[in-house]
Amino acid sequence: MRPYKPKDNVQKKSYYTDRFWVAPRIPEESVEDEVYKADLESLAKAVNYKKAYIMRGQLVIIIDAKDNVATLKHLKEECGYEVLSEMSAIDYLAQDGEFEIFYQLLAMSKRRRIRVKCRIKENEAIESVEPIFRSADWSEREMYDMFGIKVNNHPNLKRILMPEDWVGYPLRKTYPLHGDEAAQWYEVDKIFGKEYRDIIGPEQRDPAYVSTTDTCNFARIHHEVPRCADPNSEPEKIEVFNDDALLTETFDLKKAKIVDRNR
Amino acid sequence: MAQHPMNSVANAGLPVALTTVDKLVNWGRTNSLWVLTYGLACCAIEMMASGASRYDFDRFGVIFRASPRQADVMIVAGTLTKKHAEFIRRLYDQMAEPKWVISMGSCANTGGMFNTYATVQGVDRVIPVDIYLPGCAPRPETLQYAVMLLQKKLRKRTIFQKQKPKRLV
Numbered sequence: 001m002r003p004y005k006p007k008d009n010v011q012k013k014s015y016y017t018d019r020f021w022v023a024p025r026i027p028e029e030s031v032e033d034e035v036y037k038a039d040l041e042s043l044a045k046a047v048n049y050k051k052a053y054i055m056r057g058q059l060v061i062i063i064d065a066k067d068n069v070a071t072l073k074h075l076k077e078e079c080g081y082e083v084l085s086e087m088s089a090i091d092y093l094a095q096d097g098e099f100e101i102f103y104q105l106l107a108m109s110k111r112r113r114i115r116v117k118c119r120i121k122e123n124e125a126i127e128s129v130e131p132i133f134r135s136a137d138w139s140e141r142e143m144y145d146m147f148g149i150k151v152n153n154h155p156n157l158k159r160i161l162m163p164e165d166w167v168g169y170p171l172r173k174t175y176p177l178h179g180d181e182a183a184q185w186y187e188v189d190k191i192f193g194k195e196y197r198d199i200i201g202p203e204q205r206d207p208a209y210v211s212t213t214d215t216c217n218f219a220r221i222h223h224e225v226p227r228c229a230d231p232n233s234e235p236e237k238i239e240v241f242n243d244d245a246l247l248t249e250t251f252d253l254k255k256a257k258i259v260d261r262n263r
Numbered sequence: 264m265a266q267h268p269m270n271s272v273a274n275a276g277l278p279v280a281l282t283t284v285d286k287l288v289n290w291g292r293t294n295s296l297w298v299l300t301y302g303l304a305c306c307a308i309e310m311m312a313s314g315a316s317r318y319d320f321d322r323f324g325v326i327f328r329a330s331p332r333q334a335d336v337m338i339v340a341g342t343l344t345k346k347h348a349e350f351i352r353r354l355y356d357q358m359a360e361p362k363w364v365i366s367m368g369s370c371a372n373t374g375g376m377f378n379t380y381a382t383v384q385g386v387d388r389v390i391p392v393d394i395y396l397p398g399c400a401p402r403p404e405t406l407q408y409a410v411m412l413l414q415k416k417l418r419k420r421t422i423f424q425k426q427k428p429k430r431l432v
Contacts, residue, residue: 162346162381163345163346170380170381175380176380177378177379177380178378178379178380179379179380179381180380183345183380183381184380186345186348187345187348187349187383187388187389188388190348190349191348191349191352191389199431200388200431203384203388245290245293245414245418
């Protein structure tokens with residue numbers, strides 16, 4: 001027999017023991033694939049890329065941020081990478097003081113994917129790739145919305161997810177999950193005005209709070225019990241159906257047929 | 264002239280029903296609660312299911328309307344984001360009085376599991392709510408129960424009673 005292990009505390013235990021566990025990095029391999037080799041040789045004629053390696057069978061090219069348009073243009077027109085399936089940014093501001101911007105490309109004819117990466121400083125802007133890939137239009141707007149990265153020569157650079165008058169950039173690591181002060185009062189400020197903050201009061205919300213009585217009463221819905229009643233108390237008689245509604249037959253439980261099984 | 268002698272009082276067959284105006288009006292009101300369709304997330308699927316043939320909300324006189332001008336009740340079904348809060352208030356203001364609000368599901372009640380910067384933590388921060396309906400998502404029976412509770416609440420009103428300004432939160 002296997003030794004007995006208490007299973008009710010498994011998650012908590014792994015949280016405390018593996019709290020500082022760092023996921024291993026996937027190794028970078030040299031470029032062996034013939035198709036990728038040909039692409040890299042072709043790209044080297046147009047752009048001076050910094051580094052290229054294979055990660056999980058995908059080619060990753062690291063370039064200078066100024067070369068992004070030239071690189072993507074070359075990869076699209078010369079190498080057949082015609083789909084920009086994804087692009088966004090990653091916040092490395094605390095670590096390196098930089099954003100990493102990545103472009104995920106796909107060549108349907110070759111069945112290959114390439115990831116192009118570049119890094120920019122916090123206050124720098126990047127050139128738009130919207131003229132090459134139309135899908136970059138909304139992606140770049142999202143990048144601007146979530147990280148505050150300015151994009152030069154973009155046809156319509158404004159917020160895409162958050163409202164126009166939003167303060168701050170939510171996907172930055174420094175942005176609090178529950179929002180800054182402007183975010184927490186956003187709807188109140190907009191609808192009622194700032195003076196109304198005092199009337200409404202701050203959000204009384206503690207996500208860790210569990211009321212045992214509430215849970216007990218919640219499970220007995222349709223059996224009315226007073227608020228914060230003793231969990232073992234008897235539910236009161238339901239009176240919903242028995243008030244004097246006009247031209248309505250009063251509900252009688254004895255006459256009703258209770259279906260205890262679904263057909 | 265009636266050909267047969269008719270003593271209506273004796274046979275309790277008087278073709279007159281005696282009631283109060285309040286009861287008559289409330290009877291009409293409770294049995295024709297027109298609802299403003301306000302589906303914001305997955306709760307809207309349950310709201311649609313309760314309107315469809317199996318649960319048949321029409322039995323209660325609940326008919327979904329797409330215009331706030333024709334609606335008495337607003338069923339807020341789903342997560343309210345901060346970007347949308349402005350519009351829900353505007354649509355609530357456009358409804359004719361008297362008007363009521365049912366907050367359907369955890370997200371509409373308290374923000375649910377979305378305790379984040381972009382979600383309004385309960386619609387009662389923006390519009391006054393009459394009935395909170397728990398569940399994620401509540402079953403159609405639960406929604407119908409909420410409507411019946413609302414009907415019970417309405418029966419207590421008198422017709423000349425003006426709707427009191429409701430308190431937020």
